[in-house]
Amino acid sequence: MATPPDSATGPEPDPQKESHGWKWLLSTPALLVLLVAASGPLMIVAVYSFLSPGNVGGVEWDFSGDGWFRVFFSRDIFDPENVSWNWANLNVFWRTISLSLQTTLICAVLGFPTAWFIATRPPERRALWLFLITIPFWTNLLIRTFAIQELLRGNGLINTILVATGIVDEPLQLLFSNFAILLGMAYVFLPLMVLPLYAAMDKLDFRLVEAGYDLYASRVRVLWHVILPLVKPGFVAGSILVFIPSIGAYVTPRVLGGGRTMMLGNLIALQFGQGRNWPLGAALAMVLLIIVMAALVFYLRAVNGEEGKRRG
Amino acid sequence: MAKSYDVRRLPGFGAIAVLTFILLYLPILVLVVFSFNAGPSQSEWDGFSLQWYVAAFGNQQVQDVSIRSLWLAAVAAGMATALAVPAALATTRVSRFPGQTMIYALINQPLMVPEIVTGIALLIVVAWVKVNTGYSGMAYLVLAHTAFCIPFAYLPIRARLETLDPTLETAAADLYANPWQAFRYITLPLLVPGIAAGFMLGFVISLDTVVITEFVKSAGQDTLPTYMLGQLRRVITPEMNAIATLFLALSLLFVTAFFLITRKRG
Numbered sequence: 001m002a003t004p005p006d007s008a009t010g011p012e013p014d015p016q017k018e019s020h021g022w023k024w025l026l027s028t029p030a031l032l033v034l035l036v037a038a039s040g041p042l043m044i045v046a047v048y049s050f051l052s053p054g055n056v057g058g059v060e061w062d063f064s065g066d067g068w069f070r071v072f073f074s075r076d077i078f079d080p081e082n083v084s085w086n087w088a089n090l091n092v093f094w095r096t097i098s099l100s101l102q103t104t105l106i107c108a109v110l111g112f113p114t115a116w117f118i119a120t121r122p123p124e125r126r127a128l129w130l131f132l133i134t135i136p137f138w139t140n141l142l143i144r145t146f147a148i149q150e151l152l153r154g155n156g157l158i159n160t161i162l163v164a165t166g167i168v169d170e171p172l173q174l175l176f177s178n179f180a181i182l183l184g185m186a187y188v189f190l191p192l193m194v195l196p197l198y199a200a201m202d203k204l205d206f207r208l209v210e211a212g213y214d215l216y217a218s219r220v221r222v223l224w225h226v227i228l229p230l231v232k233p234g235f236v237a238g239s240i241l242v243f244i245p246s247i248g249a250y251v252t253p254r255v256l257g258g259g260r261t262m263m264l265g266n267l268i269a270l271q272f273g274q275g276r277n278w279p280l281g282a283a284l285a286m287v288l289l290i291i292v293m294a295a296l297v298f299y300l301r302a303v304n305g306e307e308g309k310r311r312g
Numbered sequence: 313m314a315k316s317y318d319v320r321r322l323p324g325f326g327a328i329a330v331l332t333f334i335l336l337y338l339p340i341l342v343l344v345v346f347s348f349n350a351g352p353s354q355s356e357w358d359g360f361s362l363q364w365y366v367a368a369f370g371n372q373q374v375q376d377v378s379i380r381s382l383w384l385a386a387v388a389a390g391m392a393t394a395l396a397v398p399a400a401l402a403t404t405r406v407s408r409f410p411g412q413t414m415i416y417a418l419i420n421q422p423l424m425v426p427e428i429v430t431g432i433a434l435l436i437v438v439a440w441v442k443v444n445t446g447y448s449g450m451a452y453l454v455l456a457h458t459a460f461c462i463p464f465a466y467l468p469i470r471a472r473l474e475t476l477d478p479t480l481e482t483a484a485a486d487l488y489a490n491p492w493q494a495f496r497y498i499t500l501p502l503l504v505p506g507i508a509a510g511f512m513l514g515f516v517i518s519l520d521t522v523v524i525t526e527f528v529k530s531a532g533q534d535t536l537p538t539y540m541l542g543q544l545r546r547v548i549t550p551e552m553n554a555i556a557t558l559f560l561a562l563s564l565l566f567v568t569a570f571f572l573i574t575r576k577r578g
Contacts, residue, residue, distance in 0.1 A: 023401070023402050023406055024402045024403075024406075024409060024411070024412075024415070025402070026398035026399065026401050026402035027398065027399040027402035027403060027415055027419075029395050029398065029399075030395035030396060030398070030399035030419065030462055030466075031399070031415065031418055031419075033391075033395060033455065033458055033459050033462065034418050034419065034421060034422075034459050034462060035418070036455065036459075037434065037455045037456050037458070037459035037460075038418075038421050038422055038425075038430060038459045038460075039418060039421055040437070041430070041433035041434050041436065041437045042421075042425065042429070042430070042433050044433065044436055044437060045429070045432065045433045045436065048436060058439065110328065110332045110335075111332075112325075113322070113324070113325035113326075113328035113329045113332070114328070114329040114332045114333070116322060116325050116329070117325055117326055117328075117329030117330075118329070120320040120321075131571065132333060132336075132337075133336075134567075134571075135564065135567060136336050136337075136340070138516060138563060138567040138570075139340075139560055139563045139564065139567070140519070140520050140537065140559060140560070140563055141520060141522075142520075142522050142537050142540055142541060143340075143343070143540075143556045143559060143560055144339070144340065146343070146540065146544060146552070146556055147339035147340050147342065147343040147556075148339055149544065150339070150342065150343055150346070150354050150548075150553075151339055151342060153354065153355075155353070155354065155355055156354055156355055157342055157354070157355045159355075160355040160356065187335070187336075187339070190332070190336065191336075206319055206320065209319045209320075210319045213317060213319055219322060219323065223322060244424075244426075245426070247426070248426025248427065248428055248429070250426075250427065250428040250431075250523050251522055251523060251541070254541075255541070255544055265426065265428040268428055268429070268432060269428060269431075269432070269527075272432050272435060272527070278436070281432060282432070282436075285428070285429045285432055285433070288426055288428070288429055289425065289426070289429055292424065292425070292426060296424065
C-alpha cells in the first residue's frame, strides 16, 4: 500500500525502522526520574568520597583524600605519621571476594547438573521445571534468607535433628559465620546460574555429543571436550549473574553473618550508621562499584571474544 | 540402536538435580509448615493451629507496614510502567541514533549497580533535601522505588513491542490516523499484555526492595521487608513465619499471573 501524500500528518517514509526524529524525546520522563533518583546520586557519592567527615555524620565541604586513604591504610592515633595497612578493611575485602567466588563455584557445581536435567526433559515438561527454578528467584530474598536463618538457629531444625539423632551433644553454632553466609548466598543466587546455563544447553546440538560417543569418547571426555566448551557462554553469564549480587550482598550477610563476619556491603552501611564517616563509606561504595564494573567489562569482553572466535 | 546408548544421559546428574530442587524448596517448606505450629517453636511440631495468623492479622504494626508496602508497590509500579511505555516506544523499532547506548545504560542502571550503593547514594541526597526543605513524607520512597522499578517494567513492554507488526501502524496511517490515534487505538491495545506484565514485575520488585527502603525511609515509614529485617534480630515466634508465608503467597500470585500473561503471548 502506498503511503498517503499528505506528509503533515502522514507516517515516516520507512515505517519498518523509523528514523529517530523526535521519538527519543518520549524517553525523557523516565530518564529524568532515573537521573534524579539513580545516576545523579551516584555521582554525588563520588564527590562525597573526596570530602571531610562531619562530626555527627554528613560531610564538611573541604577537599580531603582521607576517605580513600582509610579504605586501605590506617594511621596510629598517637602517632599520625605511623601509617599501616588497614587490616580490618582488607579482611572484609578478602572475605567478600572469597565468599563471592565460592558462592559462584557452588552455584556452578549444583547449577550445571540441574540445568542439564531440565534441558534433557521432554520439551513439554521443561516449562514446568523452569518455572520451579524461577519461583524462588522471584520470591522475596529476605524471606528466603529468613528461611535459612530458621534452619541454622541454635534451636532450629538442623540442630534439633543433629542433637536428637545423637550426632552432636549440644547445638552447633552455625549462624553468624562465613559458612552461614556462603550457604545463604548460594541458596538465594542459585537460580541466576541455572537460567543462563539452561539457555545455553537448550541450543546445544546433540549431534555433536553423539559424534563424540561415536568416536569412542567416554562420558567424561565428551563432557569435558564437547559439552563444556559449547555451554561456556552460559557458564560465563551465570557466573557473572551470581558474582555481582554476591559481591554487593547486604541483606544475606546482615541476617546470617554477624558484626564479626561483615561483607563489603555491611562495611559501607556501617560508615553511614555508627561509623559516622560518610566520605569513607562513599569511597568504599566506589570500590564496590569499580569491582562490579570490572566484572561487567570482563563479561562483555568474554562474550565479544567468543563471538569473534566463532566468526573468525 | 540409538536407544541402547542415550547421549543425553550423564550419570549422577539427575540425582544432583533432584537434590538441588529439594534443597531449593525445603527451607521455604519448613518455614511455611511451622507457621501453622500450635507451639512457639520453629523446630518441634506441637500440632496444627492458625493462632500465629490470627496474631499477625491482629498486630497493628504488621497491618500498617503491609498497607504501606502494598500502597508503595502499587504507586511505584504504576508510575514506573507509565514512564516505561514511552521509553520503550522511544527505543524500540527505531534505527540507531546517537545517545542510544547512554539511554540504555541509564534505564538499566538499577540492574547493574548494587542496591547498597544506590541506597547510600539516595541517603546522601535525601538527607540533604530534608535539611533544606523540611519535607519528610513518602515522596522520597515513591521516587526511589519508581526509579528502581523502571527497568523491570521496561523490559517486558519492550519485548512485547518488538513482536508487534509495524505494518499495523502503517495501515492506521494509511487510513489517515494521526500518530496519537494510531498509538491510542492500535499500538496501546496490543501492548496491554506487556504493560500488565511490566506492572506486575515492578510490583513484585518494589515489594522485594529492602536495602533501598532501609536507607531512604524516614521514621515511621517501615515497609513489610524493613519491618521484618528489624525483627529478625529478636527472638522470633512463628508469627514471623505466618507473615512471611502470606508475603510469599502474594509474591507467588503475582509471579504466576506474570507467567500466564507472558506465556499467552507465545
